[in-house]
Amino acid sequence: MSIVTRFAPSPTGYLHLGHAFAALTAWRRARAAGGRFLLRIEDIDPARCRAEYAAAILEDLAWLGIDWDGPVRVQSAHLAEYRAALDGLAARGLVYPCFCTRAAIAREVAAAGAAPHGPDGAVLYPGTCRGLGAEERAERIAAGAAYALRLDMGRALAETGDGLWFEAEGHGAVACRPARFGDVVLGRKDVPASYHLCVTHDDAAQGVTLVTRGEDLLAATDLHRLLQALMGWPAPSYAHHRLLAGADGRRLAKRDGAMGVRALREAGLSAAAVRARAGCA
Numbered sequence: 001m002s003i004v005t006r007f008a009p010s011p012t013g014y015l016h017l018g019h020a021f022a023a024l025t026a027w028r029r030a031r032a033a034g035g036r037f038l039l040r041i042e043d044i045d046p047a048r049c050r051a052e053y054a055a056a057i058l059e060d061l062a063w064l065g066i067d068w069d070g071p072v073r074v075q076s077a078h079l080a081e082y083r084a085a086l087d088g089l090a091a092r093g094l095v096y097p098c099f100c101t102r103a104a105i106a107r108e109v110a111a112a113g114a115a116p117h118g119p120d121g122a123v124l125y126p127g128t129c130r131g132l133g134a135e136e137r138a139e140r141i142a143a144g145a146a147y148a149l150r151l152d153m154g155r156a157l158a159e160t161g162d163g164l165w166f167e168a169e170g171h172g173a174v175a176c177r178p179a180r181f182g183d184v185v186l187g188r189k190d191v192p193a194s195y196h197l198c199v200t201h202d203d204a205a206q207g208v209t210l211v212t213r214g215e216d217l218l219a220a221t222d223l224h225r226l227l228q229a230l231m232g233w234p235a236p237s238y239a240h241h242r243l244l245a246g247a248d249g250r251r252l253a254k255r256d257g258a259m260g261v262r263a264l265r266e267a268g269l270s271a272a273a274v275r276a277r278a279g280c281a
Helices: 017-032 051-063 075-091 102-112 134-142 153-160 195-205 220-231 261-266 271-277
Strands: 004-007 036-041 095-098 148-151 165-168 172-175 185-188 210-214 237-241
Touching (some): 004 017, 004 210, 017 036, 075 148, 075 185, 075 195, 095 134, 165 220, 185 195, 195 220
Parallel strands (some): 210 237
Antiparallel strands (some): 148 185
8 A cells, every 4th residue: 555644734833843854754754655745734723823824834845845745635624524523423422512611620620639630741631521411511502601522531442442552663563541631622612623533534534544743642642543443544554753852952843933944944044954954854
C-alpha cells in the first residue's frame, strides 16, 4: 500500500521552525517512498483561527519547496461530517452533554480533596453530569445552557475492550491506556468538534497511512486509537519526532516570532537556509 502522510497546522499564527521541521519530515517521508503528501488546515476554532494565517501557511510552505497532493482539506468546510460522527456516538449512548464550567469543575475537584490529572496535564473531569437524566439534559439544552459533549469513557471501553494498541516507530506495538484521559470533550455548543475527533476522522477520510507528528502527542494516540476503534476507522502507523526548542530550552511556539519562517524570510534568509535552521538541510 502506498504511503500517505499529512501536515495539519492550525491557522492561529505564522509558521515557526518547529512547523517547518514537522512539514518537511512528513513531506520527505512521502516523497522518498513515492507516496502522497497531504495538507490539511485545522481551523475549527473560530475564536483563534484567521484566514490570513491560513493563506500565509500555504505561501510559506510553497516557499520552502514543499508541494502537496490534491486539494487542501479545510476543516471548517466539513463541520457536518464531524457532527454526524458525534450524533452517531450519541445514538449509541457514548457521549453526553456536560453543563459544568471550568470553575465548577475546579471547585468540585478541590472539595473532593484530590486533583487527578490526565497525560496532557488537564484535571480529570469528575463525571458530574454523566448521570443526568434525559429529560433534565433536554430541558437545559432547550433553555440555551452552554454545554460540552463528553465521551463516556467507561461505556466506550466496554465496547472496545482493553486490547487496543498502535504501531509507533521506535516503540513497536504500544498498548493503549485511554482511560487515563477520563471523559474527554469531543465537541462544544460553540465549537462543533474537538481536535481529537476531527484529527482521527480526517486521517481516516483522507486515507492517511503514516502520521508523523511531535512526540508531545504520543500519549494522545491512545485516545485517537480508541476513537478509531469505536468508529470503525482504520488505524495508521505513527512516527513521533523530536520537538525543536529555542535558546531558552523551551519548545518552539507561535509566540516565538523571531523563529518564524516568515520573519526569517523577511530577514533575507533563503529557503535552503531556513530548512537548515529547522534541521532539515
